[in-house]
Amino acid sequence: MENLKALSFELRKNVIDMIVEGKGGHIGGDMSVMDALVTLYFSQMNIRPENQEDEDRDRFVMSKGHSVESLYAVLAKKGFFPMEEVIANFSKFGSKYIGHPNNKLPGIEMNSGSLGHGLPVCVGMALAGKMNHRNYRVYTIMGDGELAEGSVWEGAMAASHYKLDNLCAVVDRNRLQISGNTENVMSHDSQIERWSSFGWHVINVENGNDIDALNQAFEEAKKTKNQPSVIIANTIKGFGSSVMENKANWHHKVPTQEEYTQIMKDLEARREAYLHE
């Protein structure tokens, strides 16, 4: 199996190139969520270009649609479209690679961008799986700031009501949003209690940037019956370079030339380190 930890840093470099080329992108959240995406697409889900029409494929909805650059990098690596094409065209005039997921592109199930939609949509997908006696699983990744949307909790309520154990949500708990620390904007601590009280099986992953830990969490979710699972992935926003890590102003920022050089150097160093692990 490919060295996924090294891969996650290679893909982060692709994301940085995308954002620099497209002159914009949600860079901080891209970096925090990358490991969950890599784990899902390269370890967990049975989804690839060859089976994208298969009724038994696993389903994924990027609820935090603004981290589309990470999703593009992962989907390109999976072979859904060429990486060079995304990097060259991201966000440019007339491009099909727009700043939020669009299902006119292969590999993308649903359009998102407006927060609080992914989980309820996945409830529908999981419900269809139960109705049709299909074995596919349904995954979504939400941001932690997104949890202030009331529609998330409408979906959470329905998922446990219908005992959707084929549904697994991930919260990219990077603790930062546009206005600053999530706890100052709208507090989200007590995640475990909140989701538990809605009838969910909660899996807290201390290091949400650790692919091994994430894989274990997804395996635990698969074994959980009669209730949906949520993985609270405690991540670092901007993970991979000290230039960006834990800095709220890197929510949406284009690196300067100097910053770009440093970020790429940092990411490459980590990639190299994992390659020889």
Add this chain to the structure above:
Amino acid sequence: MNKIPNRQVICEVLMEKAKEDKEIVVLCSDSRGSASLTPYADAFPEQFVEIGIAEQNLVSISAGLAKCGKKSYAASPACFLSTRSYEQCKVDVAYSNTNVKLIGISGGISYGALGMSHHSAQDIAALSAIPNMRVYIPSDRHQTRKLIEHLLLDEKPAYIRVGRNAVEDVYSEENCPFEMDKATIVNNPSDQADVAIIACGEMVKPAQDAAGILEKEGICAIVIDMYCVKPLDTKTIVDTANRVNAIVTIEEHAPFGGLGSMVSQVVASNCPKKVINLALPDEPVITGTSIEVFDYYGLNAEGIAKTVRELS
């Protein structure tokens, strides 16, 4: 007088089809009674999903189901469906192009005295403005049946508004001409008509009756049932406008962005003629049953006839 409301007809058609088509799923938001869906829910529990009072969830879940091959029929009061879940209609249904049919029940001012929170006088404007969303407002039970039968054959998003109360028939079981996305000409007196009345939904019957009143006075009126508000049948509008001196539109909707606005746009661009728009006022409507409210604002046969007389 007909006793069967259009919502009940929708339930009947869905029950007939759900027997053969197991992909049909009906969802409601604690609205199975008000949508006349109780017989369906009892007969097809495996093809019915109760969402509770959560219209945003209703629409998103419908979209998720549709994305996995289901034919989703989401029934909820039009007032909530068209505004509370507007963004879900826009993103999860229209933009994501999912096979969801949004059934707005008790539309317009059906809920009468319950007040503005329960009125959907903005739904035509709101839903029509969304790319890839179709908007249908059938007039009577016969047309409603034909419309739903046709919608079951396609896989595209649509919003359908029906009223709460039974309305008088415009058509009959034997004589209900229907072509998808083409307006129905209800009254077509001669090549030399004086005026055209273009209506949708519950206003078609008063338009038909107004033509009868006017005929006795020697005024010839063409009556058009524009059940397909979007895609609007512009050809019928232009062809008709070319035959008359003026047009009156009438709808159970706010005065902006509805059928009247759309017809006026088409006429102004293609064949300028005078167009009078009859609609609800730009204010919370007076308290009363829908019939009392319609009468108060002149949204009835006599009101239409009076408007036409004043044209000449």
